Amino acid sequence: MLTSQFLLLGAILFCIGVYGVIARKNAVLVLMSIELILNSVNINLLAFALRNGSADGHTFALYIIAVAAAEVGVGLALVLLIYRNRRSIGLDELSEMRG
């Protein structure tokens, strides 16, 4: 019962994150949305760890948190460089990859 509520919370967070990634124009907000997605995954892991009564999920969640911190570090560095080059972090203006 409790597990399903956690999973529901995870799903909601995931959806919010996906919405943010797709709809936001600001690179920093997109990074934050990615964090939301990662954390929704964490919640899932914890929920299952709780149900199975093992600490594996917790350990894995901690790893994810560490990796997410590194990922955000790299992401923010990218954003900073983009900002230095173009004085803007709007993602819409970054369309050089257009085919």
Add this chain to the structure above:
Amino acid sequence: MLAASEVLSPLRDGWFLQNAWLAPVVPTIGFAFIILFGKRLPKKGSEVGVISMLASLVLASGAAWQWIQRVGDAGEEQFVSPVIRTWTWWQSGGMEFTIGQHIDGLTVVVLFVVAFISTLVQVYSLEYLRGDRRYTHFFAALTLFSAGMLAMVIAEDMILFLLGWEIMGLCSFMLIGHWWEDGANSRAALKAFFTVRTGDVGLLVGISILFFAANEWTTTNLGVSGFSIRGLSAWALSGEPNSTVILVAAIALFIAAIGKSGQFPLHTWLPDAMAGPTPVSSLLHSSTMVVAGVFLVARLYPVFFTGLDILGPSSNVIMIIAAITIVTAAALAFVQTDIKRVLAYSTVSQLGYMMLGLGAGAWLPAVFHIFTHAFFKACLFLSAGSISHSASHHSFDMKKDMGGLRKHMPITFAAWTVSTLALCGVFPFSGFFSKDEIIDNVGGNGYTFFMVVGLGGAFLTAAYMTRATYLTFFGESRGAAAGEHGGDEHDAHAHDAHDGDNATATHDSHDTHRGPHESGVLITAPIAILAVLAIFSGLFNATPFGESWEYMKKWVEPRAVEVISESHSGGPGEAFVLAVPNAESGYSDSPCGKETPKDGVCYAPQVNHAKFKWSKALLSLAIVFAGIAISWMLSAAFYGRRDPRLVGLTERNVIARTGYRLLANKYYLDRLYERGIVSAIVGPLARSAYWFNQQVLDGILHAVARVSRAAAQVVYRDIDQRLVDGAVNASADVTKAAGTTVQPIQSGRVGHYGALLFATAAVAALVFVILNT
């Protein structure tokens, strides 16, 4: 000692004791409220901060009052058990982590001091920071800062303790760097943060060691986890722990205390922390943050007691570090021109006294010194702020912009003088009772050398405070204090801090054309209240007046008795007997601390109290007065009359010059840390990475390149030209056609790509689910 059959009188625990955990919770909620809605409130969120701190103060006072009643209920030789409540915080792999409150005498006294000083500082900030650019954020951070300290103080276990400890570290970073536009301020904030973090590693290590060493014992005997402060105290005194393990743990924890409380090798962040607004310095240096390290040692005292063999025949690491701190910091205070830096070094030195007391077994005097020091140091800082706010045009430079202020600022001057006398330890003022107690007890426990260091420190304290007082309030007015408006040299703070002033031009203290004058009532009222406490707070444990005046000893000091069963107020029959095995060998002397308890557990070690003698007190008073007199004469000669024998002494005399340089460069510690440690790590790391890149990686790359080039030529001639090209040309045609078709998808927009990605993932998930069912 109690026999098992003896009936314990039940102890009252009223509502305030039961709900003391609200004291940190209320400011935390206040913090969230200020952050979310502060800017929309009529007073920009400051009212929420003040109100939440007031509520905390009420809760803390109630808890203090009920604790006093509870102590009154207990018998003479009865252990007053702390009011403990725990809740499960989280579970992980069968382990249960709790969060809760542990209210005893130490908690109550620090809780009260923190809430009290925080409230006054917030009131003071209403005026001091009026019109500041980040007014709302300042109050939010200030409130969270106090909440962190309060949470740490009430912590039942080391996890919550760590949480409060780290919240404080974060908030101190935010507050010291409040005016971060100025590079120096943000550097100071970073320095404070990193220096404290260096010590924090010790806290993590110490907590972990203690947990793994004690968990089994505490779970079996007391039914609490190895994080519980109560469990750890009992474990440390049970005669059970391995002496090496507990030694390592105690040293690790002490490293954390060194970082947080600015003890000798890691004290360098504290003076730089002056970059923050003055109310922050006041709060940080009196009751929160720096006291945390001392509090850690006082809280887990049994661990240090056993681990470092306090009261043993030889001197221990706490005392040595503390003694170095007292003298070095006091010496540094002589060469400062910034009034706040003088006070900062004096804080470092006073923290040394507290540590010295704890290291020498003078637990109660050290805790009492936390109590009195908080009042007079907060008062001194707020007075310094008042001077810069109203008289010296936002400058803290004593030599350039102050002098002769006693006529212009009577209230500030009076408060400053009273607090200075308290800090120096002059007789009826509060510092005398606490500092003298520490020195007395250090000597009484047989550490004569450290007693002499303490007395020397008292001399230095009196001397540098007299110098600062002379420069600020006496002599001729200079610079801004004389009414000059020296535009540019006034640092960036002034502009940053008060760039909103045009909007609030009505308030008088910025009527800058008036020259130096007394500050407004919101500034002087907190100062006056603190000054009154600087005079009288010493009477809470006035040893010279006899046993009946020793309230602190009665209320705060845990009684070192064996606890066999504990009484609970729930009614008779709820008392339970603790099952503690008879552990083997131990010390041999007095019941707790030196010997393995036989039938129960001990929560506090037995310490001695030195007998007060007027002869000893008169000696230290004579030293203090000598310090004041000598420093006064030298200051008057040097700064007042510009005596030719003293002026330029540092240029003429080699010894004086060397000494001055050493002090002016802060013993070269900053340079050592920056050039020695930081560059020693960064430089070789970069060089070795470069070497690895050049030699190893490039070598591999070159070899691979040569081999693949040879192979490629073979492949090119035979396979590529004939076989592959045909196929490739054909596939290229296909790809081109396909590419033209899907080209519109490649919009170059990250959002579109993201949408495609998630859509694909969703389809894949759907397929997956269908296939699996």
